Amino acid sequence: ERIHLLDSYIIREVCRQIRRSIDNGKTPIPVSVNLSRLDFTLCDVISMVDQHVSEFHIAHDYLYIEITESVLGEQEGLMRTVVDRFHAAGYQVWMDDFGSGFSSLNMLKDYTFDELKLDMVFLRSFDQRSRRIMTYIIQMAKEIGIHTLAEGVETEEQYRYLRNVVCEKIQGYYIGRPLPFDEALE
Secondary structure, three states: OOHHHHHHHHHHHHHHHHHHHHHOOOOOOOEEEEOOOOHHHHOOHHHHHHHHHHHOOOOHHHEEEEEEHHHHHHOHHHHHHHHHHHHHOOOEEEEEEEOOOOOOHHHHHHOOOOEEEEEHHHHOOOOHHHHHHHHHHHHHHHHOOOEEEEEOOOOHHHHHHHHHOOOOEEOOOOOOOOOOHHHHHO
16 A cells, blocks of 8 residues: 555656766656556655656656556546646656557547557467557557557567567567666666
8 A cells, every 4th residue: 555655766766867867967868657556546646756856857758657558447537637637747648568458449549648558468479460460559559649669579570570560669678678777878
């Protein structure tokens, strides 16, 4: 029941590190942060994020807000308001893990997202059918103005396929392993 305190700490640390980069003359790199499903009921999550962004005087476009697809279905009315409020405050909002559970096209119809993070578990079999579905999801997202990012890319074959279907961003072990903040900047 205290996960929101941990998330608050993590967001504060991200903001502090971005501020440190700016103060050291480095070009800051935007960081995406995942919010727990409990953050939306245990605290005013937007005020919490804004507090840390203001404390370190960083622009809102250096922090991307990731919301897991499953949270959206659980608390639909609340989540629609939260997504709209984050946008109104100048944050990008990304849908995380699209394709990992019971993805619904209603989510894309009812919410405005800046980026769709596609879970590569969807392509685990990597057969013709799954590739074709992924291709159409990427095309559809572009048609409605949503950027695409594939997460969990582990092989050259997956990487080449995603580049070929013009997925805009790719993350996963094929590109690089997770690194501490300073090493990632280098």
